[in-house]
Amino acid sequence: MASGKKRRKYLLVYILVVVGVFVVGVLVGPLLREKGYQIKDWVIQPRPPREMKVVKLYFSDPQAEHLILEERKVAALPYMSEEAKEILKELIKGPLDSSLKPTIPLQTEVEDVYLKDDCFYVNFSLALKEKHPGGSSGELLTVYSIVNTLLINFPSQSRVQILIQDKPVETLAGHIDIRNPLRKRLDIVKEP
Structure with missing residues (x-):
């Protein structure tokens, strides 16, 4: 019986970790992509001409x-x-x-x-x-x-x-x- 409780604890921890990684990916992923586009746009903008x-x-x-x-x-x-x-x-x-x-x-x-x-x-x-x-x-x-x-x-x-x-x-x-x-x-x- 004790081994069944341990398995459930491990399974619960595993599920929480997977859900946590998924939630972090969903929340942080768009922010990272947004920053990437900003940097990309910044890099290809031409330098203003010198006076x-x-x-x-x-x-x-x-x-x-x-x-x-x-x-x-x-x-x-x-x-x-x-x-x-x-x-x-x-x-x-x-x-x-x-x-x-x-x-x-x-x-x-x-x-x-x-x-x-x-x-x-x-x-x-x-x-x-x-x-x-x-x-x-x-x-x-x-x-x-x-x-x-x-x-x-x-x-x-x-x-x-x-x-x-x-x-x-x-x-x-x-x-x-x-x-x-x-x-x-x-x-x-x-x-x-």
């Missing part, structure tokens, strides 16, 4: 005597240093207008851009110095295409320090002293 802004880049005229303004659209980024880096990458790509000349060697990379007080610190790869074609006017236009491009697009800043591999250098090609931060020079800019 674009018009920036001003300075390139050389054909005679390498003046800087000429060219406007271009770039993605607006949340941090000034990130946006400055993107603008400099566009400057390195060179002008879209075939009558203008690039001022920075194409192999140059912008390693980093950071801000302190009212000054941009721009760290370039060694290619800016090693691949530079030289000449005093070419060097002048390279330096001030960088400086003017940044300071015209970011009027809250007033100086630019050019670095090569994290260090200030005396010159790029032997003519223009860039050991200290520089201010923009509009006297070498010519209207198109």
